[in-house]
Amino acid sequence: MQIEITHSGESTIITLVGDIDSSSAPDIQDALSKQIHENASILLDMTGVTFLSSFGLRHLLLLKREVVDAKGQIVLVGLSDPVANVMEVTGFSSFFDIYETVEDGLAGLSDNQGAW
Amino acid sequence: MKRIDTYPTHEYEGYKISQGKPFPFGATMVPGGVNFSIYSSNATACTLVLYEIGANEPMVEIPILEEFHIGNVFCMTVYDIDPDTIEYGYRFDGPWEPEKGHRFDDSIVLLDPYAKLIGGRDVWRQPIDVNNPYPFRSRVLRADFDWAGDRRLHTPIEDLVIYEMHVRGFTQHPSSEADNPGTYAAIREKIPYLKDLGVNCVELMPVFEFDELEYPRDNPLNGDQLINFWGYSTLGFFAPKAGFAASGRYGMQSDEFKAMVKALHANGIEVFLDVVFNHTNEGNDEGPTTSFRGIDNAVYYLLDEDGDYLNFSGTGNTMNCNHPVVRELVIDCLRYWVAEYHIDGFRFDLASVLGRDQEGEPLSNPPLLEALALDPLLAHCKLIAEAWDAGGLYQVGTFPAYGRWAEWNGKYRDAIRRWVKSDQGIVREVGQRIIGSPDLYGTRGSTASINFITCHDGFTLHDLFAYNEKHNLANGEDNLDGANDNYSWNCGVEGPTDDPEIAALRERLMRNAITILMVSQGVPMFFMGDEYGHTKFGNNNTYCHDNELNYFDWEKLKESADLYRFFKQVIAFRKAHPVLRVRRHLAGEDYVGSGCPDLTWHGVRPWDADWSGWNLALAFMLCGENAARRDALRDVVYVMMNMYWEPQVFELPAPTRNGVRWHVAINTGNDSPDDICPVGQEPLLEDQRSIQLAARSVVVLVGKAE
Numbered sequence: 001m002q003i004e005i006t007h008s009g010e011s012t013i014i015t016l017v018g019d020i021d022s023s024s025a026p027d028i029q030d031a032l033s034k035q036i037h038e039n040a041s042i043l044l045d046m047t048g049v050t051f052l053s054s055f056g057l058r059h060l061l062l063l064k065r066e067v068v069d070a071k072g073q074i075v076l077v078g079l080s081d082p083v084a085n086v087m088e089v090t091g092f093s094s095f096f097d098i099y100e101t102v103e104d105g106l107a108g109l110s111d112n113q114g115a116w
Numbered sequence: 117m118k119r120i121d122t123y124p125t126h127e128y129e130g131y132k133i134s135q136g137k138p139f140p141f142g143a144t145m146v147p148g149g150v151n152f153s154i155y156s157s158n159a160t161a162c163t164l165v166l167y168e169i170g171a172n173e174p175m176v177e178i179p180i181l182e183e184f185h186i187g188n189v190f191c192m193t194v195y196d197i198d199p200d201t202i203e204y205g206y207r208f209d210g211p212w213e214p215e216k217g218h219r220f221d222d223s224i225v226l227l228d229p230y231a232k233l234i235g236g237r238d239v240w241r242q243p244i245d246v247n248n249p250y251p252f253r254s255r256v257l258r259a260d261f262d263w264a265g266d267r268r269l270h271t272p273i274e275d276l277v278i279y280e281m282h283v284r285g286f287t288q289h290p291s292s293e294a295d296n297p298g299t300y301a302a303i304r305e306k307i308p309y310l311k312d313l314g315v316n317c318v319e320l321m322p323v324f325e326f327d328e329l330e331y332p333r334d335n336p337l338n339g340d341q342l343i344n345f346w347g348y349s350t351l352g353f354f355a356p357k358a359g360f361a362a363s364g365r366y367g368m369q370s371d372e373f374k375a376m377v378k379a380l381h382a383n384g385i386e387v388f389l390d391v392v393f394n395h396t397n398e399g400n401d402e403g404p405t406t407s408f409r410g411i412d413n414a415v416y417y418l419l420d421e422d423g424d425y426l427n428f429s430g431t432g433n434t435m436n437c438n439h440p441v442v443r444e445l446v447i448d449c450l451r452y453w454v455a456e457y458h459i460d461g462f463r464f465d466l467a468s469v470l471g472r473d474q475e476g477e478p479l480s481n482p483p484l485l486e487a488l489a490l491d492p493l494l495a496h497c498k499l500i501a502e503a504w505d506a507g508g509l510y511q512v513g514t515f516p517a518y519g520r521w522a523e524w525n526g527k528y529r530d531a532i533r534r535w536v537k538s539d540q541g542i543v544r545e546v547g548q549r550i551i552g553s554p555d556l557y558g559t560r561g562s563t564a565s566i567n568f569i570t571c572h573d574g575f576t577l578h579d580l581f582a583y584n585e586k587h588n589l590a591n592g593e594d595n596l597d598g599a600n601d602n603y604s605w606n607c608g609v610e611g612p613t614d615d616p617e618i619a620a621l622r623e624r625l626m627r628n629a630i631t632i633l634m635v636s637q638g639v640p641m642f643f644m645g646d647e648y649g650h651t652k653f654g655n656n657n658t659y660c661h662d663n664e665l666n667y668f669d670w671e672k673l674k675e676s677a678d679l680y681r682f683f684k685q686v687i688a689f690r691k692a693h694p695v696l697r698v699r700r701h702l703a704g705e706d707y708v709g710s711g712c713p714d715l716t717w718h719g720v721r722p723w724d725a726d727w728s729g730w731n732l733a734l735a736f737m738l739c740g741e742n743a744a745r746r747d748a749l750r751d752v753v754y755v756m757m758n759m760y761w762e763p764q765v766f767e768l769p770a771p772t773r774n775g776v777r778w779h780v781a782i783n784t785g786n787d788s789p790d791d792i793c794p795v796g797q798e799p800l801l802e803d804q805r806s807i808q809l810a811a812r813s814v815v816v817l818v819g820k821a822e
Contacts, residue, residue, distance in 0.1 A: 022200035054368050055200040058258060089301035089362040091375030095262070 002048075003031045011041040011109050013102065017048030020056035032063050040072030043105045047078030057092050064095060073097070077105035122147040124195045128178045135184045136191030141448070142230030142354070143204065143256045149195035150256055154206060154228055155188045156412040157441070158218055161209040162190040165225050169203050169235065169255070169367075172248045174225075177207070203235050203253035204228070208411055214401065215423045217414030225250040227407040229445060231352045232257035233367060234325040240284065240298065240359035241328060241343065241662070252327075252351060252406055255367060259456055261374040266458055269386050271316060273498055273522065273563045274697040276386065277634075277687055278641035279315035280571055282346070282666060283323060283360040286644055289667035296362035300369070300376040307383050313647060313680075314687035318380065319388040319463055321572055322347035323373070325355040327397060330404070331660060333592045342592060343662040346572065348465060349397040349431070351406055353449040356457075377458050386460035388498065389453065393446050394469035394505065399432035400425045415441055418476050426476045428469050428507030437470045443484045446470075451493045461498030463524070468505040471516055478509055482516055489518035500524065500566055513556030517564065522639065525553060525565040532569050532636075533580065533603035536629050538759045538812065541729045550736070551715060552637030554701040561700050565638035569629050570646055573599075574656045577646035580604045581625040582611060587654030590661065598657030611654060623649075624812060627682055627784040627791060628757070631814045634690040635755050637698055644668055647683040648676035678788035685792040689781055689816070692795040694748035695738040702738070710741035712752070712772040722769035732759035739772055752819035754778065758809035767806045771819040778804055778817040785810025 001024035002017040012035045018024060035042060044060075052060075060076075067074040075097045079087065087093040099105040124132030136151045137144075144151045152164055162180045167173075180190040205227060210220030227234060231254030245251065287294040287302035294302035303318070310318065326347040333342045347357065358364035361372040377387050396416075398409045401424070408416040418426040418434040428434045436442050453459045464470060471482035488494060503515040503523040512526050528549045535546045548555045552562025570577045575586075584606045588595045607618045607625070626649060633640045644650075645668050652658050658665045673680060690696050695714075702715035717725035718735035725734060735756040740748035752772050758764045763785075771778055779798035784791055793799065798818055801807060809815050 022198050052366075053200055054258065054366060054371070057368075058260065061262070085296070086363050086366055086368060089296055089299065089304075089375065090368050090371035091261075091378065092371070 001027055003028060005031065005035065008043075008106055009110075011043055011106055013043045013045055015045040015048065019051040019053070020049055020060070021051065021053035022055040025056050025059035029059060029063065033066070036066055036070050036072060038070050038072065040067060040070055041109045042067060042072065042074040043102065043109060044074060044076050045078050045102055045105075046076055046083065049083060050080065052083045052086060057087065057090070061092065061095055073109060075099055075105045075108050077102055119147060124193075126181065129176055131176055131178060131197070132195040133178060134193050134195075136193040138186050138189040138191045140230075142228060142232060143199075143254065145199055145256060145258065146193060149193050150197055150199050150202075151191065151193045152204070153189060153191040154230070154411070155190070155441070156208055156210070157188045157415055158412055159208040159210040159220060161222075163207040163222070164192060164194070165205045165207060166194070166197065167203050167205075167253060169201055169253075172245070175202075199256035199258065203255045205250060205253055206411070213423075217419045217423045219405070219409050219413045221405065221410060224405050224410050226405070226410045227252050227352055228254040229352065229407055229411065230354055230448075231255065232259065232354050233370060234352045234355040234358065235367070237325070237327060237329070238358045238364045238367070244329060254352075257370055259370070261371055263374070263378060263458065266378045266381050268458065268496065269381060269384065269460065270496055271386055272699070273639055274699050275691075276317045276639050277315045277690065278317045278319050278388065278566070278639060279310065279313070279644060280319045280321070280641055281644040282321045282572065283357070284345070284662075285666040286668050289664065289669050291670035292668070293670070298360070299362040300360055300372045301362045304376045304379045307379060307385070310385060311383055313684055314691065316384055317386040317388060317460070319390060319461075319641065321390050322350065322392055323357050323360060323389060324350045324392070325352050325357050326350055328359065328662070330397060335590050335661075336592050337590050340663070342660040344660065345662050345666055346659040348392050348659070350392050351397050353393070353445070354452055374457060381458065387458075388461035388463055388500070389459055390463045390465060391450070392465040393435055393437060394466040395429035395431045395433050395435055400427070403432055412441075415439055418472070418474065428472065428476060428505045428509070429466055430506030434469055434472075434476070436474055437484050438473050438479065438482060443487065446484060447487055447491060450488065451491065454493055454497055459497065461500065463500040463502065465502055466505040467501035467503055467515065468509040468511050469507075471511070472507075472509070476507070480516070485516050485521065486518055489520035498522065513553070517560055519560075522564050522566050524571070525549070525556070525567055525638065527556065528553060528565060528567045528636070528638070529569055530601075530603055532629065532632055535757075535759055536625055536632070537581075537603065537605035538732055538761060539603070540732065543729070543731045543734055544727050546734065547717065547725075547727070550632065550636045551702050552698075558701070562637040563639060563699050566641055567633055567636050567638040568641040569633055570643045571641065572643055575602055575604055575654075576643065576650050576652055577626050577629060578622070578649040578651045579654055579656070580629070581622045582606055582651065583654035584610060585654070586656040588657055590655060590665075591657060592660070598655075602656060621812070623679065624784050626679065628812065628814045630683060631686055631782055631784060631816065632757065634686045635696055635753070635816060637696065637702065640690070647680050648673040649679055681788065682792050685794055686782065688795050689792070693751055693753050693818070694745050695740045695743065695751045695753055698743065705742065707742050710739075710772070712739040712741045714739060714742045716769075718769060720764055721767050733757065733764055733766070735766060737769060741772065752776065754817040754819070756807070756809055756815045756817075758811070758813055761811050763808055763810050765806050765808045766815075768804065768817075773819075773821075775821045776819040777801070777822060779820050780815065781818050782814065782816035785813035785815070
């Protein structure tokens with residue numbers, strides 16, 4: 001799993017490449033935890049994610065909860081069709097704000113500023 | 117603070133282990149590892165076999181130490197293994213003494229009876245890996261689904277309209293246009309359809325993991341592989357069928373199933389499961405050994421004195437349901453599905469097996485049935501028995517109910533089928549069936565009766581009036597399988613016909629049947645596809661076909677818009693009239709002195725029902741003046757059934773109150789759309805004193821104030 005962190009305005013862009021499963025999820029959690037602060041605005045670019053396991057999905061949901069607890073927000077972008085489908089059929093997608101592209105995701109984040 | 121008992125005490129081939137917790141049974145995530153617990157009363161040794169998911173060879177086999185063996189329970193915690201990526205099984209050692217009931221063979225890797233997930237058939241009909249002798253593997257489930265405020269519906273049972281369905285069959289046909297055909301997720305996609313139809317309960321045919329590839333036979337008519345489509349052949353009772361999940365390949369069938377239940381609940385639809393505890397997939401001594409046989413054969417199965425399998429299920433073996441250990445397994449399983457999957461009710465396949473003792477004799481007070489009826493966690497859940505078995509026990513009306521159990525009323529099915537095809541000598545019984553079978557359920561109320569005319573088993577509603585005989589050759593059993601007493605009538609031609617009169621008659625008989633079902637006291641159930649006249653071409657036992665015989669045809673649904681409209685409106689009619697849904701039995705009494713008893717019988721002349729054997733005309737009035745439900749007080753319904761092959765004039769009783777006049781809700785003698793009228797728009801009946809019913813037709817009137 002490769003994790004790259006960049007910034008765009010107020011938002012943090014975290015780009016993930018590889019599989020999200022029980023072995024990589026702790027690394028993602030570590031990296032993200034450092035970015036979570038009050039009113040954090042986080043975009044998770046998953047264009048390079050090829051596989052998302054059951055445990056991986058659960059980690060994502062826990063991260064989302066942490067961000068919300070900190071009154072921040074997090075969006076997912078660039079889900080491949082299989083990943084999007086798994087999230088949809090298992091009901092996980094209903095917990096996330098999902099956008100197609102990084103631009104859309106950033107726009108979504110700024111639209112929702114202060115919505116919390 | 118960390119628990120002080122979460123440290124390994126032993127090591128085996130680099131794996132850190134300790135004595136496990138005996139409870140709960142199965143594999144459970146604990147701090148630092150996974151706890152494994154399984155029992156066998158006759159085994160001498162047990163080995164845990166761990167695999168990487170998908171690997172043919174184990175990563176390690178850890179014998180469970182004698183000091184980890186508590187009573188008959190083998191329990192061990194293994195540390196530092198990743199529950200996301202492992203699967204497991206067990207080897208059991210013990211005597212091979214079939215004559216004493218013991219069939220231990222430690223060369224076989226067995227499924228955990230408490231496995232919450234089962235791998236091996238992750239995708240429906242995925243090709244078998246011939247290099248993998250033990251494909252069925254137990255997996256660890258992380259059971260932390262976010263139900264986000266899901267509420268149990270607790271719909272009163274008398275208000276249910278049960279829709280029996282098959283998960284794959286419902287959306288596998290290309291015409292479903294579902295994103296994920298044949299899956300739990302696709303049921304979620306089709307919720308708008310279920311709501312439009314008006315059903316408020318889906319009863320899913322077996323969803324516990326089974327092996328669809330277990331049959332060695334082909335279809336003799338076309339050479340296609342026969343598939344166990346229905347799934348009455350359980351591999352493991354705690355695991356949802358992975359091949360019914362779009363996410364099964366990722367091991368996420370549990371989440372997908374729960375997402376479906378959550379969405380159904382959010383739309384007011386309860387979820388019942390058809391559960392099969394009477395037997396397992398292992399068959400008789402020639403069947404596969406996948407779990408129970410190799411763990412504790414003499415405990416799990418009913419055996420005769422020579423150790424041979426008793427067969428009250430018709431499938432080779434019979435679960436020993438009133439052995440205390442098996443009983444606990446069944447109770448644990450149902451509690452699990454209620455607690456973990458939010459299931460609202462269960463229909464028990466061949467439930468009479470659950471009332472037999474360890475020798476196979478029927479018990480007068482079966483501990484398992486009592487335990488289920490009085491269980492705290494199952495308290496609000498509906499329990500429905502298929503009150504017979506393949507060993508000759510037939511308990512419709514006498515199933516040990518403990519004030520809780522309802523029954524599939526097979527006598528309702530047979531009587532109404534015969535009535536609709538104009539059999540004489542049945543009118544008196546029809547009278548009982550329509551009012552909730554008080555002759556069978558005197559003290560239990562009408563809600564003990566699950567009324568149905570069709571279900572997955574037997575002819576579809578369409579085929580009931582298109583075939584005199586079953587046509588089961590495609591099943592590969594020389595047409596010997598399936599019921600022979602179908603009480604069906606082909607209306608003159610066996611199978612499809614271009615004759616418009618016969619086609620019209622079939623349409624009318626289907627409408628008569630569903631109307632009678634929806635105006636009967638008790639709980640109505642019908643099978644998916646009947647609402648558009650699905651045909652199985654006369655096959656009355658399609659358990660082995662993964663094809664159009666069992667697929668709901670969404671294109672045909674569009675073509676049969678008139679019949680579908682009728683179904684939808686007749687369901688709406690039932691829901692609109694509380695006098696059709698009375699919990700206690702109607703008694704023909706006028707308790708409140710209103711002048712209108714709750715139930716009165718009539719014939720072609722009012723107040724003059726003819727119960728003689730040859731009669732085929734019957735009418736009844738349901739009046740809500742005496743009802744306990746406030747919403748029923750002004751409700752009055754008059755139902756006339758002319759099962760004669762000639763038209764007949766029915767004289768009408770006066771409506772109950774001044775100012776109330778009869779309006780026509782349903783007349784199956786009319787062509788669509790005049791066969792049924794949307795609730796609230798029923799036209800006034802011009803002649804309030806009499807009406808002519810067409811040959812073989814049903815008319816339903818409602819009393820409305822002008």
